[in-house]
Amino acid sequence: MTLSVPATEPTATAAKFDTAGSPGDSAVAKGNGFVIRRRGIAQLLATARAEHPQDQLPPDAEIHALSQLIEIQLVLQRATDAEKAKGKEITDKRIDYILKTLGPTEFKRRLQLTDMTANDLRTELFQEETAQTSLTRQLGINVTDADAKRFFDAHPGAYDQPAMARARELLLLTCVGYSSASLPQEIINEKHKLILDLYKRIQGGEDFATLARQYNEDPVSKDTGGVFSFRENQMEFGDMAFAMKPNQISGVLTNEDGYRILQLLEIIPPKKIEYATIADKLKNALIGEEKRKLAPAYVKQLRKEAEVEILDAKLKAAFAAYDPEVAAGAQKPADVTNILPSTPSPKP
DSSP: OOOOOOOSOOOSSOOSSOOSOSTTOOEEEEETTEEEEHHHHHHHHHHHHHHOTTSOOOTTHHHHHHHHHHHHHHHHTTOOHHHHHHHHHHHHHHHHHHHHHHHHHHHHHHHHHTTOOHHHHHHHHHHHHHHHHHHHHHTTOOOOHHHHHHHHHHSTTTTOBOOEEEEEEEEEESBSTTSSOBOOHHHHHHHHHHHHHHHHHHHTTOOHHHHHHHHOOOTTTGGGTTEEEEOTTSSTTHHHHHHSOTTOBOOOEEOSSEEEEEEEEEEEOOBOOOHHHHHHHHHHHHHHHHHHHHHHHHHHHHHHHHTOEEOOHHHHHHHHHHOHHHHTTOOOOOOGGGSSOOOOOOOO
16 A cells, blocks of 8 residues: 655644643744644654664753744745745655655654654645745845855865775664663673674575674664665774675674674775766755854844744743843844754865
């Protein structure tokens, strides 16, 4: 059965001042024309955990999540119909790509991890994409093709692709995710026995790929059957991997993550990148850099005009501690990296 994501028109802004909400989903913040609910924060944090299971969220993650949701609503209120149409177009393409990449079963599983419905996802992506598009216009940013070409020419080689190793791994974690918290010693001992047994089975002729798909616990490569690519200086065993021959299998490797067996599949040679192949990405990157410079003051002013109020006492106190100006009634400057994509920078 094919899973489809509802193609209904997403809501451009949150419901206006419906502070009652459902049980457990109270309003935590509001401004002129919008309200932010607890469930929105929870979904944002759950998405961050699902995307980066090896990382622990910072202590102020909830504050940043709320700030991001407020910022998006503030920018959305000034979006034009054309910008909303563009946001919907981009959202449709992203949804199609996600479905084709993950398949219906995995798509459903990941939605469950974030306590989202398919329509929740569509609305969230629509609001983010529309805000991104509109913010560029609201800030008066105009990066031309000529600007991007001049930047590319001024940084020769900065975007060339270095040599990459493509490898397959079988990792048994001895910690919780990629955190510093170790598993109980008895479990670590069991995994040590298992990795030695798996290594003997591989040496005896069993298929490494089959075993990796069955036993690999690395959250980064688990969905690919253990296959991933990396630069030589990108991982601890990079120098060893680059010295291996194709299809060669390492011994049992041990570090703070756990016990790992590595198979080199190929070394991908370095590649010179021509401007035409990255023109659009580079242009978007330069736009992102301009947003980082201009957005803080602009979003601060939007907060003031919208009379943003934190309704949740705990979060209000956290904001006050995070920025004393909030306690005095001033609006907290936006952390605009929350609503902007990461952008590539030229290598030094």
